[in-house]
Amino acid sequence: MSGSAELKVGRRKVQLSNLGKVLYPDADFRKADVIEYYVAIAPVMIPHLKNRPVTLKRYPNGVEGKFFFEKQCPSHKPDWVPTEHVISESSSRGAVDYCLVNEPATLVWLANLAALELHTLLSRKPGLNQPTMMVFDLDPGAPATVIDSGRVAIRLRDLFEEMKLRSFAKTSGSKGIHLYVPLNTKVTFEQTKQFAQATAMLLEKRHPDKVTSVMKRDIRGGKVLIDWSQNDDHKTTASVYTLRARIRPTVSTPINWDELERAVKRNDPKPITFEARQVLKRVEKLGDLFEPVLKLKQKLPRL
Amino acid sequence: MAARSLWSGSINFGLVNIPVKLFPAVKDTSVRFHLLHDQDKVRLQRKMVCPADGKEVHPEHVVKGYEVAKDQYVVVQQSEIKSCAPEATRSIEITDFVDLSEIDPVYYERPYYLLPDKGAAKPYRLLLEAMKKSKKVGIARFVMRDKEYLAALRPVGDVVCIETMHFGEEVVATDELEGVPGDVKLNDRELKVAQQLIDSLATKFDPRKYHDTFKDCVMKLVDQKARGEKVHISQPREKRPGKAVDLMAALEASLKQAKAKAGAGVNGDLRRKRKSA
Numbered sequence: 001m002s003g004s005a006e007l008k009v010g011r012r013k014v015q016l017s018n019l020g021k022v023l024y025p026d027a028d029f030r031k032a033d034v035i036e037y038y039v040a041i042a043p044v045m046i047p048h049l050k051n052r053p054v055t056l057k058r059y060p061n062g063v064e065g066k067f068f069f070e071k072q073c074p075s076h077k078p079d080w081v082p083t084e085h086v087i088s089e090s091s092s093r094g095a096v097d098y099c100l101v102n103e104p105a106t107l108v109w110l111a112n113l114a115a116l117e118l119h120t121l122l123s124r125k126p127g128l129n130q131p132t133m134m135v136f137d138l139d140p141g142a143p144a145t146v147i148d149s150g151r152v153a154i155r156l157r158d159l160f161e162e163m164k165l166r167s168f169a170k171t172s173g174s175k176g177i178h179l180y181v182p183l184n185t186k187v188t189f190e191q192t193k194q195f196a197q198a199t200a201m202l203l204e205k206r207h208p209d210k211v212t213s214v215m216k217r218d219i220r221g222g223k224v225l226i227d228w229s230q231n232d233d234h235k236t237t238a239s240v241y242t243l244r245a246r247i248r249p250t251v252s253t254p255i256n257w258d259e260l261e262r263a264v265k266r267n268d269p270k271p272i273t274f275e276a277r278q279v280l281k282r283v284e285k286l287g288d289l290f291e292p293v294l295k296l297k298q299k300l301p302r303l
Numbered sequence: 304m305a306a307r308s309l310w311s312g313s314i315n316f317g318l319v320n321i322p323v324k325l326f327p328a329v330k331d332t333s334v335r336f337h338l339l340h341d342q343d344k345v346r347l348q349r350k351m352v353c354p355a356d357g358k359e360v361h362p363e364h365v366v367k368g369y370e371v372a373k374d375q376y377v378v379v380q381q382s383e384i385k386s387c388a389p390e391a392t393r394s395i396e397i398t399d400f401v402d403l404s405e406i407d408p409v410y411y412e413r414p415y416y417l418l419p420d421k422g423a424a425k426p427y428r429l430l431l432e433a434m435k436k437s438k439k440v441g442i443a444r445f446v447m448r449d450k451e452y453l454a455a456l457r458p459v460g461d462v463v464c465i466e467t468m469h470f471g472e473e474v475v476a477t478d479e480l481e482g483v484p485g486d487v488k489l490n491d492r493e494l495k496v497a498q499q500l501i502d503s504l505a506t507k508f509d510p511r512k513y514h515d516t517f518k519d520c521v522m523k524l525v526d527q528k529a530r531g532e533k534v535h536i537s538q539p540r541e542k543r544p545g546k547a548v549d550l551m552a553a554l555e556a557s558l559k560q561a562k563a564k565a566g567a568g569v570n571g572d573l574r575r576k577r578k579s580a
Contacts, residue, residue, distance in 0.1 A: 066307055075391055075449075085381050087362035095381065129361055162558050198550035205551070303553035 003032070009039070012080060012105035016112050023062040023114060029249045029276070031114065037243065037251075037276040038111040042104035044288040045241040049107075049118065051125040053084050053098030055236045056110060057117035063245040073099035074113065081106050084125050088234060100125065116243045119236035123189075128233070133293055134181040134192045134300075135237050136200070137172065137227040141212075144222050149177040150264045150272065152211055152224040155203060157257065163301050168293050169260055171272055173244035173252035176224075177260075178237065182296040189233045195300050196228035240290045243276060251279045254289035310447045311420060312393035314430065314456070314463075321427050322420035323395070325447070328464060329414060334521045388449035395465065397456065400439040406455060409474055412467040417456070427463065434458050 003019035019032040038045075056070040073083045083097040101107055101118065110118065122131040136156060138149040153169050156179055160167045167181045183192070200213035203226060212223045230237050244250045253274040263272045274282065308324035315321075338347045351360045367384070368376030395417075419427035434440065434457065441456035443465075453468045477483065 068307060087365055097381075126363075128363065159558075162561065163554075194547060194550055197547045198554050201547060201551040202554055205555075301554075301557065303550060303557055 007035075007108060009105035009108050010103060012078070012103070014078075014105055014108045014112065016108075021062070021114075023059060023116065024247070024249050025062060025064060026247045027249055027275070031112070033249070033276070034114070034116065034243065035108055035111040037249070037280070038107045039104065040280050041241050041283065042107050044283055044290075045107065045239070046101065046104060047288075047294055048240050048290065049101040049120060051084075051100055051102065052120040052123070052239075053086055053096075053125070053128070053236075054101055054121075054239070055119040056099070056113070056115035057119065057245065058113060058115045059245050060114045062114075063116070063247065067245060070115070071096045071098060073097050078109060081109065084128075086128065086234075116245045118239045118242045120239045121233070121236055122192075122231065123233065129189070130187060131189055131192050131231060131233075132182070132184050134183060134196050135230050136179040136196060137176060137225075137230055137237065138179060139172075139176045139225045139227055141221050141223050141225060144224055146171070146175055146177065146269045146272070147264055147267055148210070148224050149175070150260050152203070152207075152226065153177045153179050154257070154261060154264065155207065155211075156199070156226070159199065159203060165298050165301075166292070166296060168254065168290060169257065170240055170252055170254045170290065171250075171274065172238060173242070173250040173274075174238075174246060178252065180290075180293050182293045182298055183300070184295065184297045185299050187300060189231060191300060193228065193231040196231045200226035200228040240293070241279070249276045250274065251276055253279050253282070256286075256289055308418075309415070312395060312445065313420075313423075314395045314397065314417070314441075314443070316397035316441065316443075319426060319430070321430060322423045323417040323427065323463075324420055325465065326416045326418060328416050332515070332518065334518050334525075385449070389446045389451045391446050391449070393446075395443045395445040395454070395456070397441040397443040399442040400434075400437070401442060403438065403440045403457060406440065406468075410468045411455070412469055414464055414466045416459075417463045417465050431458050431461070431463055434463075 003017075003021075005016045005019060007014045007016055016031075016035065019030065019035070021031045023029060023031055023034055057067055058070055059065060059067045071088075073081065077083075077099065082100045082102060084100055085095055085097050087095045098121075099106065099110070101110065121128070122133055122135060123129065124132055138152050138156070140146060140149045150169075157167050157169070160181060165181055167179050170178050170180070172178050197213065200211075204211045204213045210223060211226060213226050213228065229235070238244065238252050240252055240254060242252050244252060251274050255272055259272060263269065308326055310325040311323065312325075313320050313322045339345060340347055351362075351365055352358065353360050366378050366380070368378050371377050417427075443454050443456055445452055445454060453470055455466045455468055457464055457466065
């Protein structure tokens with residue numbers, strides 16, 4: 001349980017505690033491992049987190065213990081962690097000061113708080129009213145699996161290609177696939193949300209037996225929910241490269257379309273399931289497959 | 304305990320330090336409604352609008368102002384307000400012990416339960432039993448979510464209850480009220496009859512006897528309507544079926560058109576040759 005240290009990250013010193021604490025009992029993955037992962041992934045992850053208000057999902061007693069969502073940046077934060085004040089009607093305080101994860105040291109500090117999962121807004125300071133991307137969470141309703149989600153992701157990609165838009169996939173690190181359409185141009189959440197819904201409905205119309213765009217649980221059995229409703233100015237989505245609090249330390253990992261097509265063809269989820277250490281090796285080999293999501297400028301078609 | 308703690312810190316008095324967690328002692332069970340547009344049952348949004356030009360004002364342009372004189376405001380930034388927030392000490396500092404009966408219930412604001420944190424079971428129990436034996440309650444100060452509270456700690460069964468209290472200046476003194484009957488002559492017989500009436504209704508307090516009949520009635524109503532009528536679940540699809548359906552139709556039409564334009568191209572398919580991403 002014990003194990004404290006001070007880690008120098010860039011020009012910051014971060015106090016670490018309980019380094020030996022097991023956070024993923026099934027994988028004997030400890031807090032030190034979590035911190036090590038976030039230190040190593042920081043170079044590719046930080047650009048995606050930068051200036052995006054982040055919601056923390058904290059697991060102080062590991063993935064089998066109780067967790068809590070934390071939007072308000074902890075009051076005991078180091079001075080050098082910037083926050084962004086966002087007026088929020090749903091918050092009891094009327095506003096939330098989100099943490100901004102703009103440098104590796106912040107990532108380490110959060111890892112030390114057992115903030116295993118980081119979920120970010122789709123917009124970035126200072127343009128918090130402008131989503132930089134459109135996102136779809138393809139969530140399989142049992143008995144559908146991640147493979148069914150993958151199949152829907154491919155169909156969705158094809159649909160976007162008909163619109164001359166490029167899209168990118170990542171594993172959710174949990175049960176589904178996330179599909180991103182980079183925008184990085186002037187657009188509103190109202191536009192992306194409506195467009196995302198229309199796209200989901202169109203795919204549902206084409207494949208009514210496989211796809212639903214409706215959130216209700218009871219009708220999802222065996223279908224993949226295309227959750228378009230994430231395209232909202234106050235909703236957060238699991239960030240690319242975040243650990244997930246599953247039994248194993250899985251990561252929301254970018255995958256290329258060939259990989260996904262192969263996995264779907266073989267009906268084998270294994271090659272598209274990645275844990276922390278595999279992800280680090282992938283990044284070393286492939287770089288950041290999600291980089292275009294930050295840079296590619298695209299516009300939604302006018303209808 | 305399934306609920307999660309709202310706060311953790313420690314009870315301090317003298318040299319004693321008891322790590323504790325704080326849990327809510329009451330639940331809000333009131334019926335909540337959402338505001339809908341009666342035409343299409345769309346869940347309504349609140350928007351800040353500037354009355355000067357009727358335009359929407361986005362959150363980053365909303366600041367807090369204190370009205371110092373009519374139509375004159377001093378703007379105070381959130382960071383400035385924060386600088387006034389008390390230091391989060393994480394300590395429930397018991398300064399006095401008083402008789403429970405001395406505290407008028409009007410001072411009580413909201414109850415919470417305190418449970419011992421790891422390793423603190425014994426000192427916790429000790430405080431509890433000592434308070435029971437001496438029939439005293441602790442008066443303490445603590446800071447939770449940037450706000451300082453005055454509170455009373457008292458035993459409730461096997462648990463220490465912490466009741467946040469109003470500060471003295473918040474409580475309206477009864478002599479500030481108008482219309483308090485003063486010298487009214489009462490005769491003994493009338494008083495005796497009134498007392499008898501009270502005695503005839505006297506019983507033990509049993510909270511199970513009393514229900515929020517308004518809430519029960521409203522929930523029954525909602526249940527009935529839910530069974531009889533279509534319920535309007537706040538779910539974005541039902542939210543704006545019209546608009547999304549229109550948009551989908553437009554999208555479908557434009558894709559068809561694009562395909563037609565591509566004409567005899569490769570199966571009319573616009574797909575570019577993909578490079579792996």
